[in-house]
Amino acid sequence: MVSGEDVLQAWFVLAVAAGYVTTLFLVAWWGDRRSAGGPLVSPNSWAAAISYCLTLAVYNTSWSFYGSVGRAATSGLDFATIYIGPTLVLLFGQTLLSKVIAIAKAQNVTSVSDFIAARYGKSQVLAAFVTLASLLGVLPYIALQLKAVGKSFDYLILQPERAGGEALRFWQDSAFGVAASMALFAIVFGVRHVHASDIIAG
Known part of the structure; x- marks a missing residue:
């Protein structure tokens, strides 16, 4: 049985999380607009x-x-x-990093697959293979990140049974909300105009 205090706790955590995400969006929006005319600092x-x-x-x-x-x-x-x-x-490793940055700028590459493919005649087949390998390799790690954030949120709203692995529909899963927020953030501020200098500066 969920008490009124638990509901209040949940709404408080939701409000803080929403405020934090909103702040991130506003900072990213401000930085995006300011950087259009040159570096911020x-x-x-x-x-x-x-x-x-x-x-x-x-x-x-x-x-x-x-x-x-x-x-x-x-x-x-x-x-x-x-x-x-x-x-x-x-x-x-400054010498090695400098060489990597110089190659990335010269070839205007924005990803690991682009970088490796550029070293082998910009092979599209190789780039696709590296992209697929990277995707398969990073998916479990991304899943761990989402699970960690989702579990933390569930504990903060005093619902440890949710964090304990209880079967939930996907829209009830905290990790789904986190993933949706991250996807929206990436779409709005991450992939609208990708350039090698942005990747290196970031």
Whole structure:
């Protein structure tokens, strides 16, 4: 039996989530309009350095909250390797990264499949194969992300039975709402005008 307090809790969480997503949309819309006339900040400014550091936080996804904490609890410092590796590349792999960026700009590539295909005569067959392999490889990871966000939402609205794997129709699943929001965000702000410089800057 769901009490009135539980319903109030659910509406509060929904309101906060809606406000957060709305804020993301407004910031993306503002940045999209401002960047049409050039970069938002000077590439050599402190603001650019701070912005770049903040964008690195995207590496820590929703699944990191569960996965990294779980691995730390069971395996100790073993979880740290997935953070140390990229950090070392950013610190000591500048030459390699510079070459990748130069090739991406020269070939105007915007994806891994474009990049690999460009190295082999822009083979469309190879690009399609890499795209398919990437899709198959990333789907389980995306599913984990959506499941993590959905479970977190279900626990926050005090409905642990939903997070426990109870069979639900797809429109009742929190992960479905998250996926729909992400898809809308990507359509509105992600794929309207894709350019290699946008990918590299992002």
